[in-house]
Amino acid sequence: xxxxxxxxxxxxxxxxxxxxxxxxxxxxxxxxxxxxxxxxxxxxxxxxxxxxxxxxxxxxxxxxxxxxxxxxxxxxxxxxxxxxxxxxxxxxxxxxxxxxxxxxxxxxxxxxxxxxxxxxxxxxxxxxxxxxxxxxxxxxxxxxxxxxxxxxxxxxxxxxxxxxxxxxxxxxxxxxxxxxxxxxxxxxxxxxxxxxxxxxxxxxxxxxxxxxxxxxxxxxxxxxxxxxxxxxxxxxxxxxxxxxxxxxxxxxxxxxxxxxxxxxxxxxxxxxxxxxxxxxxxxxxxxxxxxxxxxxxxxxxxxxxxxxxxxxxxxxxxxxxxxxxxxxxxxxxxxxxxxxxxxxxxxxxxxxxxxxxxxxxxxxxxxxxxxx
Numbered sequence: 031x032x033x034x035x036x037x038x039x040x041x042x043x044x045x046x047x048x049x050x051x052x053x054x055x056x057x058x059x060x061x062x063x064x065x066x067x068x069x070x071x072x073x074x075x076x077x078x079x080x081x082x083x084x085x086x087x088x089x090x091x092x093x094x095x096x097x098x099x100x101x102x103x104x105x106x107x108x109x110x111x112x113x114x115x116x117x118x119x120x121x122x123x124x125x126x127x128x129x130x131x132x133x134x135x136x137x138x139x140x141x142x143x144x145x146x147x148x149x150x151x152x153x154x155x156x157x158x159x160x161x162x163x164x165x166x167x168x169x170x171x172x173x174x175x176x177x178x179x180x181x182x183x184x185x186x187x188x189x190x191x192x193x194x195x196x197x198x199x200x201x202x203x204x205x206x207x208x209x210x211x212x213x214x215x216x217x218x219x220x221x222x223x224x225x226x227x228x229x230x231x232x233x234x235x236x237x238x239x240x241x242x243x244x245x246x247x248x249x250x251x252x253x254x255x256x257x258x259x260x261x262x263x264x265x266x267x268x269x270x271x272x273x274x275x276x277x278x279x280x281x282x283x284x285x286x287x288x289x290x291x292x293x294x295x296x297x298x299x300x301x302x303x304x305x306x307x308x309x310x311x312x313x314x315x316x317x318x319x320x321x322x323x324x325x326x327x328x329x330x331x332x333x334x335x336x337x338x339x340x341x342x343x344x345x346x347x348x349x350x351x352x353x354x355x356x357x358x359x360x361x362x363x364x365x366x367x368x369x370x371x372x373x374x375x376x377x378x379x380x381x382x383x384x385x386x387x388x389x390x391x392x393x394x395x396x397x398x399x400x401x402x
Contacts, residue, residue, distance in 0.1 A: 031355040034064040034098025036091040037071075040105045042313035044072025044336035045343065047102035047123065050083040052348045057084030061355045064094045073337040095119075100359075102351055104343065105330055106133055117141030117377075120359050122351060124148055124163075125374055128275040128388040129302030137375045138391075143359050147347060148300075149273045149382055150372035157272060159350070159372075161208050162342035164297075166332040168212025168268065171295045172220065174326050175201075175264040178293040178317055184324045186291030188263050191221030198222045202258040204250065204279060204304065205268035206233040209297050211240075213266045218244040225258055255279060260287040267296040267304040273374070274384035275302040282306045282320075290322040299327045364400045373399060 033056055035047040046069050048056070053063045065085040067077055077087045088094050095101065095114035103123035107115065112133065115121060118141065125146035127134045137144050147159035157164075172190070179199065181187035192198035201217040203210045206228035217224045218241060226241075227250035228234050234247045241247075248254045259265055259280055269276055276298035285307060298304040299311075307320045310329040317326050332339035350369055353362040363370040374382040379394040386393035 032062045032099045034094040035102045036066040037069040043333040045104040045340045046070045049344050050079040052344045053085045054083040064088045073340045112136040115140035115142040126300040127385045144375035145372040146374045151368045163332045164208035168209040170331045171213045171266050172216035175295045178324045199263040201264045202262040203266045209268035264293045269304045275388045276304040278306045280305040285321040285323045293324045295326045
């Protein structure tokens with residue numbers, strides 16, 4: 031198979047779909063790999079490293095799209111990239127379609143086979159291709175929140191861990207999954223006063239056993255959530271419904287009860303955000319203020335630590351890329367129901383139910399696509 035990767039063009043996105051090491055694995059399997067010149071610059075991988083691994087360096091993204099049978103990316107294709115997709119071509123990347131009707135419409139129109147990292151599952155019910163980026167984003171959320179809390183950035187001027195004689199900042203983490211766990215780890219490690227909210231008794235029990243006295247847990251109902259948000263200096267939004275738009279848990283009215291200069295970090299922004307007042311921002315302009323509350327809603331947080339993120343991502347995406355390239359997408363997805371869960375769009379049809387429901391589009395089961 032001819033596999034291609036291109037330089038990411040989203041604002042301040044420095045990750046790349048394939049590392050030189052991943053290219054070496056693909057070429058060892060007999061596949062042809064096309065890499066747009068400069069694609070790996072953001073992780074310190076020069077064209078020469080890709081050539082040494084067996085890749086063909088291509089001058090333009092347009093040529094990569096024109097020649098490749100499968101495109102491997104990191105972020106969802108931007109409008110110019112979507113225009114280059116063709117019927118039957120495989121797109122393997124993060125998509126986050128539920129809050130993005132324009133992208134969904136373009137992918138449907140293209141006729142491409144679109145496999146989303148974020149909905150591929152595993153035997154334990156987890157999301158293994160989303161997990162490493164959730165780990166990165168959770169940890170970065172505390173770094174970003176701590177910076178936003180500084181007075182020069184519009185925050186309250188509070189140090190997360192405090193100092194002897196001065197209380198630490200209060201941090202509320204909404205959601206106890208991978209993002210929330212990693213955020214709580216970082217915040218507790220800095221000495222903050224951490225509370226984690228979740229609706230699963232099992233999750234709360236595990237968090238309680240892990241953190242012991244270093245963090246508190248509370249059941250996430252409306253009253254507890256409102257109280258924690260009102261008391262917090264920093265709120266981390268870490269909720270996820272696989273493939274679907276994130277629920278708006280923190281309402282605009284709740285902002286009025288918060289401390290002026292408090293910070294909201296919405297890690298769920300890729301799925302539309304879990305704060306009612308959220309809208310996507312970029313690393314160039316990461317924050318904005320609503321009712322005196324600082325909002326940090328960068329939609330590609332892990333892109334700021336591109337080398338760490340790219341290698342962590344390739345560790346989990348490459349095995350599936352190899353199977354797709356070796357077997358073809360139909361055989362690969364037919365043989366692996368967890369990879370099949372990643373099929374979001376095929377032949378002009380939406381094949382992921384949550385996306386179809388959120389966008390009001392017809393739904394075709396993924397099983398029908400591979401059986402056709």
